[in-house]
Amino acid sequence: MKGLSPIPTDRMLRFLVFGLCLVATVPAQTQQAPDPPTNQAEDNKQLLQRVQELEEEVKQLKAQPTAPPATAAPEPEQPRIAEAPAVNEIAPRLKLNVFGDVGAQAYNHTPDTFLFGSLDLFMTARLSDKVSTLGEVLFIAQNNNVIELDVERLLLQYRQSDYFTAAIGRFHSWVGYYNSTFNYGEFLETTTDRPFIYAFDDQGGVLPMQEVGVTLTGKIPSGTMGLHYVVEVGNGRAWGPGVEAAQNNQDANNGKSINGGLFLRPEAIFGLQLGFSLRHDNLSIPGPAVSETIATVHGVFINSNYEILNEGVLVRHVEPTGPVFRTTAFYTQFSRRFRAWRPYFRYQYFNANDHDPLYLYASPNDYSPAYVNAFVGRVNGPSTGVRYDFTQHSALKLQYDRISERGLATVNGLTFQIAFTF
Amino acid sequence: MRRAKNVGRAFTAIVIWVMTAATGLILSVGPLGAAGDPIVVIVNSSNPVNNLSMGELRKLFLSDRAKWDTGRPVSPVMRAAGAPERTQFLRVVCGMDDADFDRYFLLAAFAGKFPTPSKVVDSARDVRRIVGNSPGAIGFVRSSDFYMDRDSGSVIKTVTIDGLAGTDAAYKIRM
Numbered sequence: 190m191k192g193l194s195p196i197p198t199d200r201m202l203r204f205l206v207f208g209l210c211l212v213a214t215v216p217a218q219t220q221q222a223p224d225p226p227t228n229q230a231e232d233n234k235q236l237l238q239r240v241q242e243l244e245e246e247v248k249q250l251k252a253q254p255t256a257p258p259a260t261a262a263p264e265p266e267q268p269r270i271a272e273a274p275a276v277n278e279i280a281p282r283l284k285l286n287v288f289g290d291v292g293a294q295a296y297n298h299t300p301d302t303f304l305f306g307s308l309d310l311f312m313t314a315r316l317s318d319k320v321s322t323l324g325e326v327l328f329i330a331q332n333n334n335v336i337e338l339d340v341e342r343l344l345l346q347y348r349q350s351d352y353f354t355a356a357i358g359r360f361h362s363w364v365g366y367y368n369s370t371f372n373y374g375e376f377l378e379t380t381t382d383r384p385f386i387y388a389f390d391d392q393g394g395v396l397p398m399q400e401v402g403v404t405l406t407g408k409i410p411s412g413t414m415g416l417h418y419v420v421e422v423g424n425g426r427a428w429g430p431g432v433e434a435a436q437n438n439q440d441a442n443n444g445k446s447i448n449g450g451l452f453l454r455p456e457a458i459f460g461l462q463l464g465f466s467l468r469h470d471n472l473s474i475p476g477p478a479v480s481e482t483i484a485t486v487h488g489v490f491i492n493s494n495y496e497i498l499n500e501g502v503l504v505r506h507v508e509p510t511g512p513v514f515r516t517t518a519f520y521t522q523f524s525r526r527f528r529a530w531r532p533y534f535r536y537q538y539f540n541a542n543d544h545d546p547l548y549l550y551a552s553p554n555d556y557s558p559a560y561v562n563a564f565v566g567r568v569n570g571p572s573t574g575v576r577y578d579f580t581q582h583s584a585l586k587l588q589y590d591r592i593s594e595r596g597l598a599t600v601n602g603l604t605f606q607i608a609f610t611f
Numbered sequence: 612m613r614r615a616k617n618v619g620r621a622f623t624a625i626v627i628w629v630m631t632a633a634t635g636l637i638l639s640v641g642p643l644g645a646a647g648d649p650i651v652v653i654v655n656s657s658n659p660v661n662n663l664s665m666g667e668l669r670k671l672f673l674s675d676r677a678k679w680d681t682g683r684p685v686s687p688v689m690r691a692a693g694a695p696e697r698t699q700f701l702r703v704v705c706g707m708d709d710a711d712f713d714r715y716f717l718l719a720a721f722a723g724k725f726p727t728p729s730k731v732v733d734s735a736r737d738v739r740r741i742v743g744n745s746p747g748a749i750g751f752v753r754s755s756d757f758y759m760d761r762d763s764g765s766v767i768k769t770v771t772i773d774g775l776a777g778t779d780a781a782y783k784i785r786m
Contacts, residue, residue: 284720286717286720286721311720311721313720313725315725318684321725323723323725342723344723346723346725348677348725350677350678351676351677351678356723360723361723369722370718370722372721372722374721377714377717377718377721413664413666456664456666456669457666459666459669459705459706460706492706493706493707493708493711578710581710581713610717
């Protein structure tokens, strides 16, 4: 027994009390819980284990702000794109927009008629961060009822920065504001047609609206003035009996047309644009060559409710030994939106010399009666109408024109047009 | 006596006219001092820009400016059409409604300008997330929606507009 230490009396006493308490409580517990004592021990073990698990979880939660477990971090959820951009994407790179217009027309000198206006397929693609391309194919009804296919624009553009963009191909020239802003696609125009001075060459227009060449555009550092420049070099317009106006594949001479323009968009008056352009070309026509200079000036203001367009054009034709021929033109257009309705008014004036050496080859004016085969010269008069956007992408227009032409009776006409895009 | 009656009628008419005009004016102006929740403009924290003028902000969202001074491409992002903060932002900053905004980009594309339209998402959370993930992105959310959560963390920040923060009384872009 040597080696065994005696049990202290107070410890024995405590052990005895604990044992008596245990004996006293066990019957009570056995009455309350039907499980045998072995299951109770198991439960206690499980409870202890659960407490330990919960303690672990609390520890983890407390530690989360400083060191979140890698496995707990959810995968970043991709934001959902709610809608397609305004231009429809039909392939990873290609975007397509279609414009169309149909309608009816009643003029006092021609039979009343329904109209197929045009179907315009407009495509763009971004080839890289800096390179983009644009194509526009047009189906348009001619006066002889034939619907002709016309590749209106094809352009490859390189954008170095906001200050320098270069493009090459066939494009609408920066002669005036209207021609560079509104192309085909009547939906984007307030009126049913372009101002006469900016009519396309196959519709009685005399200005070079299309160009094949290169164009440089960009901003000029000018603070809040918003100054921009445009420079264009191209083949210029061809004149002659039965020739295509745009010199797509062969220039008639080595001289190139040069067009330059400046415009500003001051930050302080959003929607205001003031600018001018100056263009020169030496034209090869049957007979002596003609030097052509075109100057334009514009002041426009467009915001959500108002549209105020004003442009003036001066064209100067000089033969080497002959006289100088001047053409003057202007138009002013005002419209105000009232919800989906937009009433508008436009007055336009165009006056060319009857003996102008180039306009001798021009097609008859757009408003001239069908029996008039020659270019008329002076055209002027008011147009008024209303545009109603019955959906976000379709508009109905009704326009009244009263047009005077030199030597001809005044024309009164009503045009109804539905223009849309999809 | 008759003169006194006429004067009285004229006085009554003037009072009614003034009250009518004042009522119309009050109704058209709305409750005085009822400034709405500010709409704050957010950029990625790595973007050194801390202030923009209203004109610069307009250019960024109308794709009239393609790159930041750092050379990074500008990537605007906003909620889908119909979201109240989008409607209000376009009205105050661009002077447009949703239809004008769409037409602006259509016209710009048709004019050969190759604009970059805003990325459009469903929620303010997605706006924050895209701005947080893209160094060149810029967006806007209600100030109540601007908070640092697990998605954006500390990677987005607000910029002042014309030197004013959303907390300033003179801040213009509000609900």
